Amino acid sequence: MSAAHSFHPTILREYDIRGIVGETLFAADAEAIGRAFGTLVVRNQGRMVCVGYDGRLSSPELEAALVRGLVSTGLEVRRVGRGPTPMLYYAAQTMAADGGIMVTGSHNPPTHNGFKMVFGGKPFFAGQIQELGRLNGSGDLEMRSGGTSAEVSVRDDYLERLLHDYDGIRPLTVVWDAGNGASGEMMAALAARLPGRHVLLNEVIDGRFPAHHPDPTEPENLEQLIKAVAEAKAEVGIAFDGDGDRIGLVDAKGRILWGDQMMMLLAEDVLRERPGAMILADVKASKSLFDHIAALGGRPEMCRTGHSLIKTRMAETGAPLAGEMSGHIFFADRYYGYDDALYAAVRFLSLIARWTGQTLADRYDALPQVFNTPELRIDCPDERKFAVVAEVKERLVTSGDDVCCVDGVRVSSADGWWLLRASNTQAVLVARCESTTEAGLARLKQILAGQLEPSGLVLG
Incomplete structure (x- = not known):
């Protein structure tokens, strides 16, 4: 003892x-x-x-x-x-x-x-x-x-393993932003070994994060990268979070590809080699991602949010690819099944550098155009947040809508879908709405607000 x-x-x-x-x-x-x-x-x-x-x-x-x-x-x-x-x-x-x-x-x-x-x-x-x-x-x-x-x-071995799966054909101009986070040195070493022209931002590791906060899910943290991509006339910009397990991506026009959009492109690549494979995405992802995976002949599965939960589910199902809206991308296809943003960058660059006659911006233009909210965060005490979700779920029993309870409630209707779930890490509820029309999105937000009101919460 x-x-x-x-x-x-x-x-x-x-x-x-x-x-x-x-x-x-x-x-x-x-x-x-x-x-x-x-x-x-x-x-x-x-x-x-x-x-x-x-x-x-x-x-x-x-x-x-x-x-x-x-x-x-x-x-x-x-x-x-x-x-x-x-x-x-x-x-x-x-x-x-x-x-x-x-x-x-x-x-x-x-x-x-x-x-x-x-x-x-x-x-x-x-x-x-x-x-x-x-x-x-x-x-x-x-x-x-x-x-x-x-x-x-293990630095040299890790670098060689990252490089091992690069199979691009044409050289690219790439801007990289480590945000002064822990991936900076490995990012610089990786870029130095890849073909093409590479511009590095904030590659010096600095725990004060002087340039910007190292979170690529917040658009303001990508402003420096977007500007540098334009100045360098680069085809792609890549950003990393503070510890290098989440990736952010922008195209030549400065548009951000969110987690589900990145997964659409990666799913095409993986399913080409593994037809019919299961691909996982978290409950916050767009319906268009799950539809796209199915259209490609894959088997989409909606999972609870959380990198530990997704890694566990990947191991259970043998899925070769999984992703979260937050930018965690998990490869078990030729890799180990954990979230590695540097490895995801290698796979993205390989994919882009094998395209002929089209760029990442062209592919962005071809993605399904939907109207959605960012991740909405509603303050709610820890001791109350799960109860609120349960109350909303109970009210939905009589709605006649299609309700998925994988993680919180995800409600589908003719207008699209909306999600409400309790954060596992903060005293907040997380919500998201998506529709194919602006009017539909407005209606979904109104429905969500109407469900929160009886539980004493206001949609900001």
């Missing part, structure tokens, strides 16, 4: 651990996470864990504390150093590690940090994360001698 340790109640989340450094997350928490995670690995007859960290100013201290905790359980710890989260996933996969932990705050503000984990080659989330709290609260931890830590570089 070890001394008990309690975490701030907000940091043990559904898909990862996340907090504000010095307020809700401390080095002592990192060490406690290492002890509890190591305990689970040891009790599962494991021996070795890989650890990496992102470019945040607080990450080196948290990584060192995490390693101390892991070593105290008798494990061998391989420290792969600073880089993107997918590099840690790659290390854990190729070294056949019993577990892996990435110290990262992902796309959150500079003062935030946290941990993403894999265990036995699978995502570590939900109840498993809560178990870390239980073990520390009870002091039910392994304390063993013989633990070791060593620095191990």
